[in-house]
Amino acid sequence: MTADTAPATASGYSPGRTLPLSVEIVRQFRRRRTMVMFTLLLALPWVLVIAFSLGAGSNAPQNSLRLSDLATESALNFAAFALSVSASFLLVVAVALFCGDTVASEASWSSLRYLLASPVPRDRLLRQKLIVAFGYAAAAVVSLPLMALLAGTVAFGWNDITIPGTGEVIPAATVLPRFGIVIGYALVSQLVVASLAFLLSTMTDSPLGAVGGAVGLVIVCNILQAVETLGALREFLPTYWNTAWLDALAPELDWSGMIKGASVSVTYSVILLALAFRRFRRKDIVS
């Protein structure tokens, strides 16, 4: 080695220090779509509060025990309702956006090649982007129910929760940990969407393609899910267990659905992410 005459790297360069998370967070945070998405998610609970107060007393069925009719009973009821109405699509879009956009948008801006040539090692670039994108996606998923809790507390009070279906009333304090489970599971169940969006993001230069592809998967799965004749096969559809968190709000906490859901979710997600790394490592960056 002639390291003294010709250093292997520029001074101060170390692959492990490239693209720090803080830099990637700032790069993504100042984007308009980040702002818009978070604004939407944080405003939605308040919009719902307004909607409920406008429609109050008009045609709420007496003694109905549906989640939607119980929404105004307490902050926790309201948060559960807000989550249930947004989990199937809005949160999917949010998660797909943060994870599908992350690499593809860099490719479309051409900034990806300069990062890679700077050089940020490919695995590291993908890892840092993955952490930040998943972080934003998780923040999006968490922010909605938390804001709903706040909005619900302000609007309907911190009352005990009324269980959908049975009408049992459980003290709010005992349900709060359950609500933590709900949010945790909501995060896990979005893993597939996040991972698929991320994989697509490494494959295309079009951010919308990656986001749309992941959302499309959810739509296709939802359609397939409706085909009863598929029977138990449907259990292996990545979206099949997305509503399993409702079990956490049942009087008897039932883990089985959530375990299955988490299992399916992690399975798909791990493979999709491995594919993303494998592909990106070998890819010719031509954008």
Next chain:
Amino acid sequence: MKFARGRRLVALLIALALAGTAAWFLWPSDPPVRGTELTIPVLDGPAGDQRVNLDATYFPPAGGGKGPAVLLAHGFGGSKTSVRAEAVRLAGEGYAVLTWSARGFGRSGGEIALNSPDYEVKDVRQLIDWLARRPEVRLDAAGDPRVGIAGGSYGGAIALMTAAYDARVDAIVPQITWYDLADALFPNAAGGGPEGGVFKRMWAGLFFSRGAPDTGGERGAAALGALTTPQGQRALTGREVACGRFLPEICDIYQTVAERGEATPEAVERLRQSSPISVQGRIKTPTLLIQGLHDSLFPLEHADANARAIAATGAPVQVAWFDGGHDGGDGEIDWLHERTIAWFDHWLKRDGGAGIPGSAFEVSRDGGRDPGTRRRVLLHAESARYPGLGGTERRTVPLTGPEQRVANPPGGSPSSISSVPGFGELLGNLNSSITMPGQSASFDSAPLTAPLEITGNATVTVRVRAEGRPDAQDGEDAGEAGDAEAPREVTLFARLEDVAGDTQPAVLPNGLVAPVKVAVPESGTADVTIRLPAIDHRFDVGHRLRLTLTTTDLGYAGPDAPSVSAISLASPGLTVPVAATLRTPATGPDAWTWALPLGAVVIALVLVLTGRRRASDDVDPELADVPLRITGLTKAYRNGEKAVDDLSFTVERGQVLGLLGPNGAGKTTTMRMLMGLIHPDAGEIRIFGRRVTPGAPVLSRLGSFVEGPGFLPHLTGRANLELYWRATGRPAEDAHMEEALEIAALGAALDRAVRTYSQGMRQRLAIAQAMLGLPDLLVLDEPTNGLDPPQIREMRQVLIRYAERGRTVIVSSHLLAEVEQTCDHVVVMHRGRLVTTGTVRDLLDRAAASNGGPRRLEDVFLTLIDQTANGAGDPAGIGDIKIGERA
């Protein structure tokens, strides 16, 4: 190439899917089971002289050969077709199956005698004779086939009755059937037998009436339906209208008891002839008794009595309570089939012996909902010993409640509702029940501190005080009413309810009530011990047990006269049976919930680790001071056309090298390979002796601007540069940010978002970014594109100054003038190949020397690429240069 591999993978997947589908369709299915329709004439009647033709279907064992026989009997109101599906299944398992329409049903002749030993039993014995003559049926002895009988309800009773009268029967599986038909229709939970029982009016009516709704005979279990008349459209006689296809004497008995609302001794006698109670000690056949938890017609007590009677003879008996019965429930068709097959396989195919399948006692319990399908899941709790209805242990649950008055409404209406006979499935399993105000007394336990699972009959003793007619004032006129006739009969319906909370309606397990008829001395009291309905029900923590006594129930006949009674607890304890030996199989999550993610992690590791490229510490020390050496570099497009073809050249320190070539010459592709963005197919690139691979650390000594700028449009120019530098992870002071910004010369625009920049501004910012950190090797691709002439001139100066400090600059361009003015060395490329290399001066001189012609670089260049084009045998020649594709 990658795409090709992806396509191959897709093709492989499609091929696999197609193969799977084809296999699915072509997989050999079980041999078809064909039934033979036949008419079997039998002789029956008390004297055995009445000829009746039975309509039957015979299913020989699938696959040929000899097999044991199974007689499959249908339920009341059904016919042989109601059990066809099960018959086909059994025949498919290798049994010779005979189904028949019992006399009085379907197309069989004769009249219904309610499984009488003189009629139906004789018929079935002759069916066994018939089976003994079939060549496909395995024989125990001449005239003695190996035969089992299965059936539900009416069909279950004939299995029991035949087993009692015919020793040739080797195993039976009676389902949801009776032990004592008289007790089933005139139950009395206070004891005392059917003579003092409460008439189960609605069920009896459905049972005997032919106007009953068809509740779906296919179920087999709940096959109580309309009687069909073989006469079709012919006008019916009065007798036929009244009695349907019943034997006249049975019809007469029914009409008498139904009118009076209580059992006559003749009726009890006659009904018991048709019941296993009349053949106690004679059933010595291995018996699997399956009784429904949802059955207010033949409740669990009947299976219990049958089990005890058969077990007393020493015959093996198993009892299973399943989620079905005459009131509906799940039905558990598959479980029923499996259990039946297992029983028959053991006793008929395997000659009995040790290792009896199943457990002595099995109960279907709620296993919650399947998290996927949201359908109910049933678990089967098992016990090695049948505990009976008294449980393995008894506990006492204290009840409290004051004395309460209840009124019997005149005419018995409106009545409380526990279940609606014949409509169980319509109402579903809501466990909803209705009690009428003023007609019920309730006694509650304290909320449970531990869950309580009751399996069997709970018992309680209550005190009933007759108070006379409701028009009397409160209880004070009791004495006044005392002059009326002596002991009064009070009818009560006892329920054991599950109360979850104040806000929710009480749940009546399985919709069962225990009717009680108690004689109370006028103005006196009577204590009565009530055997509450046999149930298997879990009372959860915090729930209360509630004993409710009502004066009416929809399904039963009650007194028409209005009356008031006062009810209190004679002893405060409710005695409940617990079957401690019942064990519910543990249900962990499916194995795949663990296996899938683990498998996925393994696959993921394989994917990631095999995709890893060799770590690059490939160093050539000889070249440590050579900024760039390219050797044999080749890169082909996907279609095989070479973008860069065996390119080799070297760049020395301090040079400003022009990479010259028309569009499509492979300049940009070369530069991308130089940056580690695309992988060469062959050859190598070394920067300061270190081989370039994607993300190679030596790239940190390279500054590049290739194929246009790449900025985050929402950030300012300054933020872009700063974040870029921070992304390199190098110290901020090494950036020489101010120098770079000077080169960019953006002024105030530096703090505007990049999306507002003009092409030239972006270009300058990108070149500034490439110069950040003053890299030892600077690579610029068409740096003057989009710049105006003064800026171009300035850029030239910048590049020349940059190289003067011992650094190296590579500029690619298709603009010859620019290279001529900026560069000292030049590499000329065309169609991916190196055309020539050398100093600009040499090139010009050489050209001048060779033909004395062109002195300008442009002319040299055109000559050069013209030669190359011709040399390559390309007739298109130079004409392609301008329109050639960009690399």
